[in-house]
Amino acid sequence: MEYITLGHMSLLLGISLTVIGFWGILTQKNIIKIILSFTIADAGVNIVIVSLGYVVGKTAPIIDNAVVQEAGRNVSASVVDPIPQALVLTSIVIGFGVTALMLAFAMKMFTAKKTLDINQFNELKW
Amino acid sequence: MLKNILIALVLIGFGVIFYDLFMVYEAKTELTDLAHYYAKNGANEIGGANLVTSIVVTYRGFDTLGEVTILFVAASIISFFLKLKEDEEEKVIGSKDTTELLVTASQVLVPLIFLFGVYVFMNGHLTPGGGFQGGSIIATGVALMIMANPNFKINTQIIHWIESISGVAFVFAGVLGVLLGGGFLDNTFKGLGVGEFGTLFSAGVIPIIYSFVGLKVGAEISNILNKYQKSQKSI
Numbered sequence: 001m002e003y004i005t006l007g008h009m010s011l012l013l014g015i016s017l018t019v020i021g022f023w024g025i026l027t028q029k030n031i032i033k034i035i036l037s038f039t040i041a042d043a044g045v046n047i048v049i050v051s052l053g054y055v056v057g058k059t060a061p062i063i064d065n066a067v068v069q070e071a072g073r074n075v076s077a078s079v080v081d082p083i084p085q086a087l088v089l090t091s092i093v094i095g096f097g098v099t100a101l102m103l104a105f106a107m108k109m110f111t112a113k114k115t116l117d118i119n120q121f122n123e124l125k126w
Numbered sequence: 127m128l129k130n131i132l133i134a135l136v137l138i139g140f141g142v143i144f145y146d147l148f149m150v151y152e153a154k155t156e157l158t159d160l161a162h163y164y165a166k167n168g169a170n171e172i173g174g175a176n177l178v179t180s181i182v183v184t185y186r187g188f189d190t191l192g193e194v195t196i197l198f199v200a201a202s203i204i205s206f207f208l209k210l211k212e213d214e215e216e217k218v219i220g221s222k223d224t225t226e227l228l229v230t231a232s233q234v235l236v237p238l239i240f241l242f243g244v245y246v247f248m249n250g251h252l253t254p255g256g257g258f259q260g261g262s263i264i265a266t267g268v269a270l271m272i273m274a275n276p277n278f279k280i281n282t283q284i285i286h287w288i289e290s291i292s293g294v295a296f297v298f299a300g301v302l303g304v305l306l307g308g309g310f311l312d313n314t315f316k317g318l319g320v321g322e323f324g325t326l327f328s329a330g331v332i333p334i335i336y337s338f339v340g341l342k343v344g345a346e347i348s349n350i351l352n353k354y355q356k357s358q359k360s361i
Contacts, residue, residue, distance in 0.1 A: 007153035015144040022140055026133045048147075053161075056153045061177035062254065063169050064324070073169035073323070079177065081154070081161040082168075086181040086189075093193045093258055097200035100350050104204045107357050 010051035017044030031106045031116045035099060042095040046088045053084030061085070172313060173320025174251035174329035182256065183332050187300065187311030193258075194296065194342060198289075201346045208357040217359040221276040232274035239267035247340025251329040257336040261343025268348040272355050280352045285345045292342040299335050311335075 021041025028034050059067060061075070061082035068078040106116065113120055157165060164177060164185065172180040182190055246253075247260025271278050303312035313330030314320050321328035 005153040008148075008151065011148060011151055015148060018144070019137060019140055023133070023137055026136065052151075054153055055157060056155050060254075061165065063175045063177065074166045075169070075177075076157060076162045076165035079157075079165050081157055082164055082177040082181055083158075083161050085178045086186060089178070089182055089256075089258065090189055090193050094196055096262075097196050100204060101200055103354070104207045104357075107354065108207055111357075111360055 005054070005056055007051050007054035007056070010047055010054070014044045014047030014049075014051060017041070017047065020044070029118050031109065031118055034118065035102045035106060038102065039095065039099055042091075042099075046091055046095075049084050049088050049091070053081035055080045169323065172329055172332070173323060174332055175324055176251055176253065176256075179251045179256055179332060179336070180329070183251075183335055184311065184313045184330075190339065191296070191300070191311070194293070194339060197343060197346050198293070201350050204350050204353050208353045210356060210360055214359045219276045219355070219358045224274055224276070229274045232270045236267045236271055239270065240264055243267070243340070243344065247336055248326070248333060250336040250340075251332045252324065252326070257339025258343050260336075260340040261345075262347060264340070264344035265347035265351060268344075268351055272351060276355070276358075278355075280348060280355075282349070282352065285349050285352070288341055289345040289349070292338040292345070295338045296335060296342070299331050299338070303331070 018041050021037045021039075021044055024037025024040060025034055028037060058078055058080045061079040063069065063073060063075055067075055069075055070077065109121060110116055156162075164181060168177045168180045168185075169175070172184050174180045243260045243263035245260075246255035246263055247257045250256030250260070268280065272280075300311040302315070304310050306315040307313070307330075313332050313335075315330065318330070320330050326333065
């Protein structure tokens with residue numbers, strides 16, 4: 001690690017968010033806060049994946065006049081890796097579906113016991 | 127006490143895994159081979175200015191079809207879980223009056239939000255954005271309407287029709303690729319080309335597919351919001 005790049009900074013941000021998210025999942029008592037922690041961890045993992053596709057000094061993979069182009073709109077010398085960004089789009093949508101499902105479960109659990117405290121739901125505890 | 131130690135151990139474990147990743151990380155100075163191919167040929171083969179959209183809709187179109195399916199499955203399961211009993215359907219959601227500010231703002235903003243959402247998913251191949259982003263923006267408009275009036279009734283018939291038709295149209299556009307182009311979800315049909323680079327009608331069927339994806343995602347998220355809103359009646 002000779003010098004700090006933008007990639008290092010966003011990687012560090014993603015790692016911190018992931019660990020904070022897992023801390024929240026493990027320590028919080030309120031179900032809504034647990035679900036929020038899941039989304040924070042989710043965002044952290046997504047930022048890690050995107051920063052792995054970073055190429056030093058290159059720009060976003062959208063071809064317009066601001067991007068240096070070679071013959072035949074070949075921009076391979078001037079853009080960052082577009083594949084992690086495309087994969088993260090999938091990951092975000094799946095994260096949305098999971099969050100929506102968890103919120104529906106939370107709604108059901110609240111109607112059953114009129115509380116959102118996770119310690120009250122101990123039927124499956126051993 | 128034991129629990130706290132276990133939690134600390136788990137977090138330290140994550141820290142160790144990520145520490146390793148962080149220490150060996152070196153920012154790349156050139157693209158990987160696959161990314162190099164996409165960056166070199168993407169503009170000519172697909173014709174879209176936004177390479178991420180080209181990858182999402184055409185090079186990895188199956189992924190997107192699966193994504194839309196996952197969203198559909200999530201919406202169906204939520205509908206199943208939050209189904210109301212028949213006598214609860216007619217209940218009125220008790221709530222405090224919403225402020226004048228929110229009601230007026232929603233009347234002004236909702237059409238603009240819908241317009242912006244449509245803009246984002248129609249220009250997905252030119253600017254940052256696309257079907258999923260545009261659909262989510264449309265759904266925020268619906269969320270604003272629900273917040274302004276907690277008893278707001280969404281016309282579920284229209285939502286179901288929009289969702290079904292756009293889903294079928296997405297697959298239909300993919301099958302047209304088999305008949306007229308090079309394979310399932312191919313965006314260029316024989317003899318039609320990709321259109322002039324950088325204009326709205328370029329990149330073959332990508333704008334059409336992404337518009338249908340945007341409508342479908344917007345309808346699905348609105349449907350989920352509608353279920354959440356209605357489930358307050360059962361409390």
